[in-house]
Amino acid sequence: MNFKILLIDDNAKNLQVAMGILSKEGYNLVYAQDGEKGLELAKSGDIDLILLDIIMPKLDGYEVCKKLKLHETTKEIPVIFLTVKDEEQDIITGFEEGGIDYVTKPFYTEVLLKRVKTHLNLSKTTKELQHLNENLEQQVQQQVQSLRLKDQVLFQQAKMASMGEMIANIAHQWRQPLGAISATTLGLKTKFALDKFELDNEQGIKKCKKQVDEKLDDIENYVNILSNTISDFRNFFKPQKDLNVFESASVIESSLKLLSYTLQNGDITIVKDINSVKITGFESELSQAVINILNNAKDALNEQEDLKKFIFISTKRIENEAHIIIKDSAGGIKSENKKDIFKPYFTTKIENDGTGIGLWMSREIVENHMGGKIEAKNVTYTYENEELKGAEFTIKIPISIKK
Numbered sequence: 001m002n003f004k005i006l007l008i009d010d011n012a013k014n015l016q017v018a019m020g021i022l023s024k025e026g027y028n029l030v031y032a033q034d035g036e037k038g039l040e041l042a043k044s045g046d047i048d049l050i051l052l053d054i055i056m057p058k059l060d061g062y063e064v065c066k067k068l069k070l071h072e073t074t075k076e077i078p079v080i081f082l083t084v085k086d087e088e089q090d091i092i093t094g095f096e097e098g099g100i101d102y103v104t105k106p107f108y109t110e111v112l113l114k115r116v117k118t119h120l121n122l123s124k125t126t127k128e129l130q131h132l133n134e135n136l137e138q139q140v141q142q143q144v145q146s147l148r149l150k151d152q153v154l155f156q157q158a159k160m161a162s163m164g165e166m167i168a169n170i171a172h173q174w175r176q177p178l179g180a181i182s183a184t185t186l187g188l189k190t191k192f193a194l195d196k197f198e199l200d201n202e203q204g205i206k207k208c209k210k211q212v213d214e215k216l217d218d219i220e221n222y223v224n225i226l227s228n229t230i231s232d233f234r235n236f237f238k239p240q241k242d243l244n245v246f247e248s249a250s251v252i253e254s255s256l257k258l259l260s261y262t263l264q265n266g267d268i269t270i271v272k273d274i275n276s277v278k279i280t281g282f283e284s285e286l287s288q289a290v291i292n293i294l295n296n297a298k299d300a301l302n303e304q305e306d307l308k309k310f311i312f313i314s315t316k317r318i319e320n321e322a323h324i325i326i327k328d329s330a331g332g333i334k335s336e337n338k339k340d341i342f343k344p345y346f347t348t349k350i351e352n353d354g355t356g357i358g359l360w361m362s363r364e365i366v367e368n369h370m371g372g373k374i375e376a377k378n379v380t381y382t383y384e385n386e387e388l389k390g391a392e393f394t395i396k397i398p399i400s401i402k403k
C-alpha cells in the first residue's frame with residue numbers, strides 16, 4: 001500500500017530534510033508551508049498521516065490540529081507533531097490537541113522513519129478493524145432480519161396446521177343453527193301445506209303474519225350465529241398488528257368456543273374460575289397461545305384411558321399482571337421432556353403429526369410480543385375429593401404493554 005503523508009512546516013529546510021528521509025521509503029508525499037494550506041490539502045485528499053510543525057506564523061500547529069480533529073473527513077488522520085525542543089509542555093499540549101506522537105528536530109532518520117511506520121501501520125489496522133466491525137454489524141442485522149422472517153413463516157405455518165381442526169370446530173358450530181333454520185322453514189312450509197292457517201278471514205291472516213314474523217326473527221338470529229362464528233374464525237387467522245383493549249375472560253371464552261367441538265368430543269369437562277382482567281395487548285395472539293395450551297391438554301387427556309378428564313382454567317389479576325392458568329388431569333409432562341417442551345420442533349407426538357411448534361409459539365407470543373412470562377410445572381391437587389395430577393401452564397402478562 002502506498003501511503004500518502006502530508007508535511008506541514010513553514011521552514012523550507014526542515015521540509016527538505018524530512019521529505020528526503022521519507023521519499024527514500026517510497027511514501028507519497030505532499031506538503032504545505034502554512035497551516036491554512038495544510039488544512040486544505042488534508043481535506044482534499046486521502047491523507048494517511050500528517051507531520052505537523054508546532055511553531056508557524058498565523059495558524060500554529062496546535063490550531064491546525066484542533067481544526068483537523070473537528071472536521072469529519074480529517075478527524076481520523078493521525079497527527080505527529082514536529083517540535084524543535086522536546087520541552088515537556090509542548091508535548092503535553094500536542095497530545096491534548098489530538099496528536100498521537102511527536103518527533104524532535106533536528107531529525108534522526110531512524111527515529112522519524114520508525115515513528116511514521118508505526119503510526120501508519122496502526123492506523124491501517126484500526127481502519128481494517130472498523131471496516132470489519134461495520135461488516136459484522138451489517139451481517140448480524142441481516143441474520144436477525146432473516147430469523148425474524150423465519151419466525152413469521154413458522155407462525156403462519158403453525159396457524160395453518162391448526163386450521164383443519166378449526167374448520168371441524170366451525171363446521172360443528174354451524175350444524176346446530178343450520179339444523180334449526182332448516183327445521184324452522186320446514187315447520188312453516190308444512191303449516192302452509194296443511195292449510196293450518198285460516199287465511200280467509202282477517203284474524204287468521206293476522207295470526208299467520210305474526211307466526212311467520214316470529215319464525216323469520218328466529219332464522220335471522222340463527223344466521224347471525226353463523227356469521228359470528230365465521231368472524232371468530234377470521235379474526236383468529238388474521239395477523240394482529242394493533243394493540244386492543246380486551247378482557248382476559250373473553251380470550252378464554254373465544255378460545256373455548258373455537259375448540260368446543262374437539263373438547264366435547266373428547267369428553268373433557270372444563271372447570272372455570274374467572275376473575276376477568278382488562279388487558280391492553282394483542283387479543284387474537286393471546287387466544288392463539290391459550291388455544292395451543294388447551295390443545296396440548298386435550299391431546300394429553302385423550303392419550304390416557306380410565307382417567308377423569310378435566311381442564312381447569314382460571315384468570316385473575318396479580319399486581320399489574322393478568323394471569324391465565326390452565327391445568328389438566330392427564331398426569332403431567334414427563335420429567336425427561338420438561339426442559340425441551342418450549343423448544344421449536346420438540347414433539348412427542350410423532351405418530352399424530354405433532355409439529356412441536358405449539359408451545360414455542362405460545363412462548364414467543366407471551367414473552368416476546370407481550371412482554372410477559374409463560375411457565376409450566378406438574379401439579380398434584382384435589383378436586384371433588386379426588387386426587388388429580390397434571391400439567392399446569394401459567395401465562396403472566398402485563399395488563400398494559402410498554403411499546
Ligand SMILES: Nc1ncnc2c1ncn2[C@@H]1O[C@H](COP(=O)(O)OP(=O)(O)OP(=O)(O)O)[C@@H](O)[C@H]1O
Binds near residue numbers: 292300328332346349
Ligand atoms: N399438558 C401437557 N401434558 C403433558 N405433556 C405436554 C403437555 N403440553 C405439552 N406437552 C409436551 O410438550 C411437547 C411440545 O408441545 P408443543 O405444543 O410445542 O408441540 P406438540 O403438541 O407436540 O405439537 P403440535 O402443537 O404441533 O400439535 C408435546 O409433544 C408434549 O410432549
Ligand SMILES: [Mg+2]
Binds near residue numbers: 292296358359
Ligand atoms: Mg401442541
